[in-house]
Amino acid sequence: MNPSHIRLLYVRELRSALRERAIVVNGILMPVFLYPVLLWVMFTGITFVQGLNEGFTSRVVVEGALPPAHAALLDSLVASKDILVLGRETDEGGGDAGVAADPLPIPADPAAALQAGEVDALVRFEGTASADATAAAPTSLPDNFRVHVRFDRSESRSRMARDRVEEMVSAHRSRWLEARGEELGLDDERRALFAVASENVSTEEELGAMILGLMLPLFLVIMVALGCFMPAVDTTAGERERSTWETLLTVAASRSSVIVAKYLYVATLGILAGLLNVVAMFLSIGAVLKPLLEGNEALSFSIPGLAFPVMAMGAVVLALFFAAGMMILASFARTFKDGQAMVQPVYWLVFIPMLLGNQTDLTLTPTIAAVPVANVTMMIRDALNGVFHWPLIALTVAVNLAVVALFLWVARRILVFEDFLLGSFDGSFWRFLKERIVGRNPPSRTEVRSHA
Secondary structure, three states, rough: OHHHHHHHHHHHHHHHOOOOOHHHHHHHHHHHHHHHHHHHHHHHHHHHHHHHHHHEEEEEEEEOOHHHHHHHHHHHHHHHOOOEOOOOOOOEEEOOOOOOHHHHHHHHOHHHHHHHOOEEEEEEEEEOHHHHHHHHHOOOOOOEEEEEEEEEEOOOOHHHHHHHHHHHHHHHHHHHHHHHHHHHHOOOHHHHHOOOOOOOOOOOHHHHHHHHHHHHHHHHHHHHHHHHHHHHHHHHHHHHHHOOEEEHHOOOHHHHHHHHHHHHHHHHHHHHHHHHHHHHHHHHHHHHHHOOOOOOOOOOOOOOOOOHHHHHHHHHHHHHHHHHHHHHOOOOOOOOHHHHHHHHHHHOOOOHHHHOOOOOOOOOHHHHHOOOOHHHHHHHHHHOOOOOOHHHHHHHHHHHHHHHHHHHHHHHHHHHHHHOOOOOOOOOOOHHHHHOOOOOOOOHHHHHHHOO
């Protein structure tokens, strides 16, 4: 290999990439704009849907009778603006000037109406102080009752109706207990049977680091893979589709120099995509999340200084990993479309390790450090939280570089076959691996000499 040839071909590949709209959009613009905008759209959509759900009037059917001491609960349900009790008259406009509205009829089969979505919840009041109940449970309190709410968990309106009924019952219970306490002459301190006090020992910076640790490593892996995806397919299958691959092989540079230049070009765009995504996410995540995290106005998003070189190192390692794997698979495609389909398995192969490395209750261990992709994800998450296990970080880099070396060895074995280079081999990588690399059909001496 000639370093000057590699540099010349590498610069040529970069210049060609900047002329390709798809590569510029996927490798540069998407990391900068996609995920900040996507986060904003996602959280705005969640808020919008929550607002729509809160604007619905819950249709409720009430069954059973309340003890006289709790008749105010049913009145509260009927008077609520958010709950419509079927079969009960309501006042439109409220107050003395309100106009009585005709009650909606109760369905003949409330359970079937609940299944059909015509009713949001069925509320049944069950007394526990009856004669039978007292005989069965002599310790039952006078005027006690139970509220049984049937709802459809698969429907957001039904879940909202359940929550509204529970909220009103809880408020009524608090008022009733307070009134009974006053009748017995008990103050607030004596009425409290027990209390639970909680104290959050984490700082705003630690909470912000936890959120960054959940999101940044995941998005970094995705964006590095996406940044390598288009260049890897374009520089291999795209060359064949444009019929420029054979012409490129006629230049003075050796085949190894050509492949190395292409590999470095794909890895460079992957690194660029990952680093741009980290910068864009860090600059925008605070503005996007802070308005949505009520009660956490002091939330702080800061990254330790040593985390930046660790993330940069992780981006480089991931780019080398994805570039090697994607180029090997895409090089067997004859068209750009076929190359996209062949590279897709790379995403599925790293999905489980990526999720493994994003567990918040774990840290980088020797076992996780031996799992490619998962070790990088965990390494970055720990760095964002200010945890640096340098021996394990070195092991993580070594493991991923060893996998990259294995990929490059496979690519070196593939390059000795003329039918692969000329595009006459009709088959996938797995067929090629089975027939050629494993040793069932080794390359001839002529092919080895031509490669050398």
